[in-house]
Amino acid sequence: MQARGFEFEVTATAANARCGRLTTPHGAVETPAFMSVATYGAVRGLSAGDLADLGAQILLANTYHLHERPGEAIVQSLGGLHGFTGWRGPWLTDSGGFQVTSLSDRVRVDDGGVTFSSPLDGAQRVLTPENVIGIQEALGSDIAMVLDECLRPVDREREDHEVDQALARALDRTLRWAERSAAARKREDQAVFGIVQGGVSHERRALSACSTASIGFDGYAHGGLGLGEERSVRREVIACAQAELPAAAPRYLMGLGRPIDIVDAIAEGVDLFDCVVPTRNGRHGLLFTSEGILTVRNARYKDDPRPPDPACGCPTCANHSRAYLRHLLHTGEALGSRLATVHNLAFYFRLLRESRSHIAAGTIEAYHRQIEAISEARAE
Amino acid sequence: MQARGFEFEVTATAANARCGRLTTPHGAVETPAFMSVATYGAVRGLSAGDLADLGAQILLANTYHLHERPGEAIVQSLGGLHGFTGWRGPWLTDSGGFQVTSLSDRVRVDDGGVTFSSPLDGAQRVLTPENVIGIQEALGSDIAMVLDECLRPVDREREDHEVDQALARALDRTLRWAERSAAARKREDQAVFGIVQGGVSHERRALSACSTASIGFDGYAHGGLGLGEERSVRREVIACAQAELPAAAPRYLMGLGRPIDIVDAIAEGVDLFDCVVPTRNGRHGLLFTSEGILTVRNARYKDDPRPPDPACGCPTCANHSRAYLRHLLHTGEALGSRLATVHNLAFYFRLLRESRSHIAAGTIEAYHRQIEAISEARAE
Numbered sequence: 001m002q003a004r005g006f007e008f009e010v011t012a013t014a015a016n017a018r019c020g021r022l023t024t025p026h027g028a029v030e031t032p033a034f035m036s037v038a039t040y041g042a043v044r045g046l047s048a049g050d051l052a053d054l055g056a057q058i059l060l061a062n063t064y065h066l067h068e069r070p071g072e073a074i075v076q077s078l079g080g081l082h083g084f085t086g087w088r089g090p091w092l093t094d095s096g097g098f099q100v101t102s103l104s105d106r107v108r109v110d111d112g113g114v115t116f117s118s119p120l121d122g123a124q125r126v127l128t129p130e131n132v133i134g135i136q137e138a139l140g141s142d143i144a145m146v147l148d149e150c151l152r153p154v155d156r157e158r159e160d161h162e163v164d165q166a167l168a169r170a171l172d173r174t175l176r177w178a179e180r181s182a183a184a185r186k187r188e189d190q191a192v193f194g195i196v197q198g199g200v201s202h203e204r205r206a207l208s209a210c211s212t213a214s215i216g217f218d219g220y221a222h223g224g225l226g227l228g229e230e231r232s233v234r235r236e237v238i239a240c241a242q243a244e245l246p247a248a249a250p251r252y253l254m255g256l257g258r259p260i261d262i263v264d265a266i267a268e269g270v271d272l273f274d275c276v277v278p279t280r281n282g283r284h285g286l287l288f289t290s291e292g293i294l295t296v297r298n299a300r301y302k303d304d305p306r307p308p309d310p311a312c313g314c315p316t317c318a319n320h321s322r323a324y325l326r327h328l329l330h331t332g333e334a335l336g337s338r339l340a341t342v343h344n345l346a347f348y349f350r351l352l353r354e355s356r357s358h359i360a361a362g363t364i365e366a367y368h369r370q371i372e373a374i375s376e377a378r379a380e
Numbered sequence: 381m382q383a384r385g386f387e388f389e390v391t392a393t394a395a396n397a398r399c400g401r402l403t404t405p406h407g408a409v410e411t412p413a414f415m416s417v418a419t420y421g422a423v424r425g426l427s428a429g430d431l432a433d434l435g436a437q438i439l440l441a442n443t444y445h446l447h448e449r450p451g452e453a454i455v456q457s458l459g460g461l462h463g464f465t466g467w468r469g470p471w472l473t474d475s476g477g478f479q480v481t482s483l484s485d486r487v488r489v490d491d492g493g494v495t496f497s498s499p500l501d502g503a504q505r506v507l508t509p510e511n512v513i514g515i516q517e518a519l520g521s522d523i524a525m526v527l528d529e530c531l532r533p534v535d536r537e538r539e540d541h542e543v544d545q546a547l548a549r550a551l552d553r554t555l556r557w558a559e560r561s562a563a564a565r566k567r568e569d570q571a572v573f574g575i576v577q578g579g580v581s582h583e584r585r586a587l588s589a590c591s592t593a594s595i596g597f598d599g600y601a602h603g604g605l606g607l608g609e610e611r612s613v614r615r616e617v618i619a620c621a622q623a624e625l626p627a628a629a630p631r632y633l634m635g636l637g638r639p640i641d642i643v644d645a646i647a648e649g650v651d652l653f654d655c656v657v658p659t660r661n662g663r664h665g666l667l668f669t670s671e672g673i674l675t676v677r678n679a680r681y682k683d684d685p686r687p688p689d690p691a692c693g694c695p696t697c698a699n700h701s702r703a704y705l706r707h708l709l710h711t712g713e714a715l716g717s718r719l720a721t722v723h724n725l726a727f728y729f730r731l732l733r734e735s736r737s738h739i740a741a742g743t744i745e746a747y748h749r750q751i752e753a754i755s756e757a758r759a760e
Binding site: 047049065077085303323337 | 421422423424425427428429445449450458464465466682683685695699706707708710711716717718719
């Protein structure tokens with residue numbers, strides 16, 4: 001670790017899986033941990049108090065979105081993300097590169113950085129490795145991410161050799177950007193994580209990991225996954241990369257995923273996760289339960305007095321029926337999204353908490369099989 | 381009072397203003413009281429716990445909306461409004477007539493009731509005095525309202541003598557509907573309030589009040605106000621009606637209003653209020669403060685570190701800046717509406733709490749002038 005106020009300690013292991021404690025200037029995070037996505041500095045109608053009550057330890061904000069609105073200068077003048085939002089625990093900010101390439105079809109990537117038209121006002125914006133570090137330093141997150149190049153799905157559909165060339169070029173560019181990001185750091189109290197790319201190639205992932213590690217970051221992320229590859233393929237490339245990463249540094253799987261995706265990666269020793277799935281699915285009435293996915297908007301639940309998950313003790317399940325939740329989602333009441341999000345986040349936080357317990361108890365493999373068994377199931 | 385489990389006790393008076401305690405089967409309400417509007421059984425992203433913490437005593441739900449979705453049979457099967465929504469305190473339901481005539485331009489009113497096309501599916505629906513009581517009995521509210529005829533603004537713009545005839549007819553019809561409503565009651569544990577109409581005519585209001593009182597209800601409401609009449613005119617017609625109403629029964633001003641409208645009516649001895657203003661204005665970024673209305677979406681607040689109202693101790697003001705609130709409202713984050721609604725409801729509940737204190741202390745007139753002084757003011 002290079003940043004001041006950071007420490008990562010592995011506290012238990014079981015095969016490749018591990019528990020740890022990541023200390024940041026704004027508090028400690030027990031890992032493996034799930035980071036709720038707070039794009040604009042808020043999680044879907046939930047207050048900082050709600051999140052703390054649910055067991056949130058660390059939140060993720062989107063650098064690009066906050067750069068657009070309200071702008072990092074305003075966030076900085078109000079005490080950074082912690083002061084601005086009222087969530088005083090740790091923050092991680094992504095680099096914005098992934099959002100930009102997926103949001104806009106008017107994007108150009110060259111060695112200098114990413115140039116695109118803002119969906120907000122059409123004006124041209126440029127993200128470079130240097131200004132992305134600068135924006136995150138102004139936002140004041142505890143953990144910043146380097147700018148990387150993640151190929152868009154459309155780029156992956158071309159001829160094999162073209163894809164191959166594009167991947168090689170993106171990998172090379174990501175590495176040079178990582179070097180520039182490391183050189184651009186000014187804040188000593190902010191950790192910066194490098195990002196491993198390389199598509200689904202074992203060799204490229206290993207090479208990317210090795211080269212990124214040699215630059216020296218406070219932690220490392222797996223980027224460009226969850227884009228359609230098989231679970232087994234993903235596990236393999238994560239394993240290939242992690243063999244080349246320093247064991248003493250935290251590892252973060254970006255943007256994934258369903259519960260089974262998370263436990264798959266926990267089995268490979270990944271420490272940090274984020275994903276919009278619990279919040280986005282909640283909004284659409286898809287609830288994670290101990291018996292599988294519950295599509296609570298279905299007509300069959302219109303007079304169902306049971307809580308979404310009878311085995312769950314979250315505030316939604318403690319106080320409300322499927323019938324009420326369905327009604328709120330059907331009528332577009334904001335409380336519906338909030339209650340669904342509360343439940344899904346409670347499910348994810350419990351998943352991570354139980355994973356930590358099972359790693360410490362040496363029973364994570366059995367737990368992994370248990371989560372796999374419900375991963376395709378539908379709750380009745 | 382005819383309904384079982386109800387009691388209304390006047391605990392203090394100052395000129396025409398009065399404090400009281402309305403006991404219902406689900407708890408007591410200190411009056412004057414403000415009822416938050418929970419159209420579909422939820423208040424704008426707020427949980428029952430949030431509402432209790434803010435000092436809510438009683439909520440109002442819309443009979444027509446709940447009849448459409450999810451239907452009163454479902455609400456009844458899940459324990460009525462109290463069980464269905466999780467708000468275990470008192471509920472008042474409106475009669476739906478006002479909503480129907482304001483929502484739909486395909487509405488026909490005759491002596492039988494109100495016939496209209498549902499905006500939901502276009503099918504024909506009929507509200508009668510009898511089925512409106514039946515729906516509310518199924519919903520299980522503590523206080524039900526009779527179906528009344530409230531002339532739409534368009535009807536008020538016709539020639540004077542036409543308006544006059546229409547008002548006379550509506551008044552007469554409302555009275556006959558009130559008699560049918562009283563005859564239709566089956567639940568002994570539900571209070572029913574009659575509704576006084578009569579436009580801005582002193583004579584008609586007095587006649588309507590006298591006739592409605594002679595039918596005998598558990599409480600009485602002023603309907604058809606807040607539709608453009610002057611404050612002084614409204615106060616006069618409220619006073620005319622109340623001279624004819626039994627002092628021992630609670631009085632409710634329906635659908636009003638701004639803080640000054642409420643204190644105006646408190647001065648005339650009104651006990652209960654409801655209005656969408658605090659929740660709707662909150663959603664639009666209009667916040668009530670001790671210095672007047674704050675338009676928090678304005679660019680001038682983009683980096684303002686002050687809470688919406690430095691004199692307010694609500695959870696929003698205790699934890700958040702104008703800059704953050706503006707940002708959330710601008711980016712469409714659901715938390716923005718929630719925080720604004722929390723603040724505005726806190727303002728209203730404080731307004732009513734302070735009114736009660738000032739009535740008890742004999743200083744309500746000075747308080748009335750104080751609220752008047754900020755009623756047209758803009759916060760800086």
